[in-house]
Amino acid sequence: MQILITGATGFIGSTLVARLSGHRLTILSRDPQRAQQQLGDQHRYLRALATLTDLNEYDAVINLAGEPIASGRWTASKKRAICDSRWEITKKLAALLENSTEPPKVWLNASAIGIYGPRDATPVDESTTLLPLDFAAQVCEHWETFAKRVEQHTRLCIIRIGLVLHPEGGALKKMLPPFRLGLGGPIGNGAQMMSWIHRDDLIGLMLHLLEHDSAAGIFNGTAPNPVSNRDFSSALGKALGRPAILPAPAWAMKAALGEMSELLLTGQAVLPRAVEASGYQFQYPELEAALANLFSR
Numbered sequence: 001m002q003i004l005i006t007g008a009t010g011f012i013g014s015t016l017v018a019r020l021s022g023h024r025l026t027i028l029s030r031d032p033q034r035a036q037q038q039l040g041d042q043h044r045y046l047r048a049l050a051t052l053t054d055l056n057e058y059d060a061v062i063n064l065a066g067e068p069i070a071s072g073r074w075t076a077s078k079k080r081a082i083c084d085s086r087w088e089i090t091k092k093l094a095a096l097l098e099n100s101t102e103p104p105k106v107w108l109n110a111s112a113i114g115i116y117g118p119r120d121a122t123p124v125d126e127s128t129t130l131l132p133l134d135f136a137a138q139v140c141e142h143w144e145t146f147a148k149r150v151e152q153h154t155r156l157c158i159i160r161i162g163l164v165l166h167p168e169g170g171a172l173k174k175m176l177p178p179f180r181l182g183l184g185g186p187i188g189n190g191a192q193m194m195s196w197i198h199r200d201d202l203i204g205l206m207l208h209l210l211e212h213d214s215a216a217g218i219f220n221g222t223a224p225n226p227v228s229n230r231d232f233s234s235a236l237g238k239a240l241g242r243p244a245i246l247p248a249p250a251w252a253m254k255a256a257l258g259e260m261s262e263l264l265l266t267g268q269a270v271l272p273r274a275v276e277a278s279g280y281q282f283q284y285p286e287l288e289a290a291l292a293n294l295f296s297r
Helices: 015-019 032-039 077-098 135-150 170-180 201-212 229-240 250-265 273-277 289-295
Strands: 002-006 024-028 042-048 060-062 106-112 155-161 163-165 196-198 217-221
Touching: 002 015, 015 032, 015 201, 024 032, 024 155, 032 042, 060 077, 060 201, 077 135, 077 196, 106 135, 106 201, 106 289, 135 155, 155 201, 163 170, 163 201, 163 289, 170 229, 196 289, 201 217, 217 273, 229 289
Parallel strands: 002 024, 002 060, 024 042, 060 106, 106 155, 155 217, 163 196
Antiparallel strands: none
């Protein structure tokens, strides 16, 4: 397949590129030279979509681009970067697809479980009514709206990604230093739900959706067994052989991170019912087995 990928140098994208080695990849990057050094010279690299007039040459589009949302305070400029990095490239790609006489057969678009907004422990799934009341939810709602422009032209799969587990990146990488020192523990009261997925399962799900012509619509990129933050902290401490009993008070998180702290102090119990209905089989449906795999290497 000829595949156009955005966000290819990221924590998820770089692993996906390696798994797509049998396909012909075009990688959109603001820094093609750095991307080539990271991902290899066997791929084609583009600096800007302006070099394209349509997407006729591609069989698939995988749109993962986006400024990290959980890195530091949400200043006005940070919020703008979070929005623009997702919305603008999605709108431009959608316009190119609409201008295509032979559009790609499939489009995978990233989103996030933040679209469900802060929830209690009541499970939600792909059919749950959205309540886009906070910033993170609104970012995802608009992102998905722009992606849905292509639904009438191609098979669209939107993946609402949860907490992706791997020590090489994402939130888990940031958690590891204090936990390895025995200084980790619950955040706030620890009751907030965490919907997680092993990185291998997220990549496996993307490949599954890419290859299964019957799959279309919204898919929750989460394992089927969400846990509370308290239970997650305990399981991570156990996997590392360290105590995990020192809480991070809510007031301290709010003082340090401002509005962004709500991502850590609230959560959702997200179930991947559409994913399971599509036939995907999770390698790591349980947190303890996922962590054991990651930290027994």
